[in-house]
Amino acid sequence: MRLFVALDIAEDVRTRIQDFVHDFSPSAPEIRWMHPQSLHVTLKFIGEKSNESLESIKRALSFVASPPLTLNFRGYGFSPGPKRPSIFWIGIDGGESLISLAASVEQALIPAGVTAENHRFRPHITLARSGSNRKRHNRANHHRAGHYRADHCFRQLQEKLAAAPPPEFGTMSARDFFLYESRLSAEGSDYTKIERFVFGESMAAN
Numbered sequence: 001m002r003l004f005v006a007l008d009i010a011e012d013v014r015t016r017i018q019d020f021v022h023d024f025s026p027s028a029p030e031i032r033w034m035h036p037q038s039l040h041v042t043l044k045f046i047g048e049k050s051n052e053s054l055e056s057i058k059r060a061l062s063f064v065a066s067p068p069l070t071l072n073f074r075g076y077g078f079s080p081g082p083k084r085p086s087i088f089w090i091g092i093d094g095g096e097s098l099i100s101l102a103a104s105v106e107q108a109l110i111p112a113g114v115t116a117e118n119h120r121f122r123p124h125i126t127l128a129r130s131g132s133n134r135k136r137h138n139r140a141n142h143h144r145a146g147h148y149r150a151d152h153c154f155r156q157l158q159e160k161l162a163a164a165p166p167p168e169f170g171t172m173s174a175r176d177f178f179l180y181e182s183r184l185s186a187e188g189s190d191y192t193k194i195e196r197f198v199f200g201e202s203m204a205a206n
Contacts, residue, residue, distance in 0.1 A: 002048050002182045003194075005061065005105050006040040009125075010172035013073055014039065017090070017169055021127060027160045028153035031088070032131040038191055039125050041071070041092060043102045043177060046114050053113060058195050060112040061179060066101045066199040069094055073169035076161065077124070078154065085154045086130040090169065092123040099123075101177075128157075175199055 009017075018036035025033045049057065072093040078085035092098070102121040110116055130150040179195045 001051065001054070002184070003046040003054075003057065004042055004180050004182060005044040005046065005109075005177060006042045006180055007069075007071070007174050007177050008193075009039055009041065010170075013170045013172050017073070017125070017127070020090075020167055020169070024157060024160060025128070028088075028128065028157040030153045031128045031150055031157075033128045034126060038189070039127075040178075040180070040191070041123060041125060043121075044105045044109065044114075044117075046109065049113075054194075056112040057109065057114070058179060060108045061105065061177075061195070061197050064101070064104050064108050064177075064197060066104065067097060068199060069097050069101065069174040070171060071098065071174055072171045073125070075166055076127075078158070082158065084151070086150070087126055088128040088154070088157065089124040089126050090167065092125065094123055105177075 014036055017039060021033055021036060046057065073090060074093065075091040077089055077091060079087040079089065099121055102123075106114075106116050106121075176196055176198045178193045178197070181192045181194055183190045183192070
């Protein structure tokens, strides 16, 4: 099973993001936009793990403690950079508390056999990636044209964003986080919450 740890998003923030996607996605139809209901704030990508390791992962996460977090969702960016982007994301300001939570999750998972990352945690929400949601009847043609279409769409998106005010998506308070399973399909990824963990509690809560 493919696992990751993430914060859920408050519905009012999700609604503002959904409205933003509704307004801007028509300018970039050839890139793959994430469905707003699947959005989350990733704290740690775990990767493929066996069913046998699931209980040790859940137990490790049950000891992660944190004060409630205030998250402000604003701004946007492109990775790996604006000149040749493959990912469009919106920013998150959670201060040192959010960075500390991600570090605590990472450290807690090491005894459960999860490898630590070697780069700094940078909170964000991915809204779109290179690729298309359309059915691919001719994969060879799609592969040849894919890079051009993505570059063109990202440029169109950047032009429209530059003409609009910097986006603000709102603020929320987070008091829990979740262990998710990700299942890949031809239509994208489906996310299922496996377990909920409340900040400051020593055991997982459902």
